[in-house]
Amino acid sequence: MKSKSEEGPLDGTLELSTASGKWEKHVFVKPEKKIRSQESLEQFSRKKYFNYIMIFVTELQASVFKRCISSTIPAENLEPLMSLIGSLENLINDVPPLTQPMRFGNKAFKTWHAKALEVSSPETQKTLTSQIFSDFFWI
């Protein structure tokens, strides 16, 4: 399996604190793709969070051991996220693929992606944070 610490926009300079209530001090930065050569401090952060992420994925997996989908009761606070994904799916109907030679991907995807960000940007802040967590307005 590809090493997950080398992929994706994980920013090694984040100083996250997992204790709640410490988020005010955190400076949220836009993640950038980091190349492999890093300061040792950043490498340590990435290793630490790499482990946290692996634990998270493992726990997600454990939560569905021997469970079937229909036995899972929907969670109310995940509703906004669900409907956001649903609206992205509906967006596909608004952006049909262009007629072009089918060798590579269809460029209409760029249009879809731009619209998806448009549709979700103000909403993302709202839906992901949800009313229950209005303290996190700075996200």
Next chain:
Amino acid sequence: MELVAYFSESFGSEDKLVYGTAHELSFVLLLFCLNELGLVGRAQYEQLVHHVFVKYIKLTRKLRMTYSLEPSGPKESWGLDNYNFLPFLFGGAQLINNEITKNPSDIHDEIAMGKIADDFIYLGNPLFYPFYSSSSVRNPLQKKDVGLVG
């Protein structure tokens, strides 16, 4: 904002018009952040997988089919799927010691599988469709979960 960046990367590359496990990872990082921020809790992990993640995968499959997104990166080393990895991880977990799929070869019994397909992530994987099956990946369930995360 950070969350939006992960969100933005979750659906494929608009430059290269591809989709791959890196995008899947980006979505999981988004979920991870929500977890770290305390916006979702352990009690909701099951819903995160069964509802949110499943819905996400359905969306990405539709995107791939509609816009003909190619797989990004080299061919998947597990020989499972060029686009996704986690549906196999989560899907395998659901099926542990499952009555219906006792023998790994039962996976290919279309009638039996068809009845329960909606309930199990694994059965929704393209691997499962008749025109995708190939002898080299005949019984992936046997490889399931053993060091798959590592």
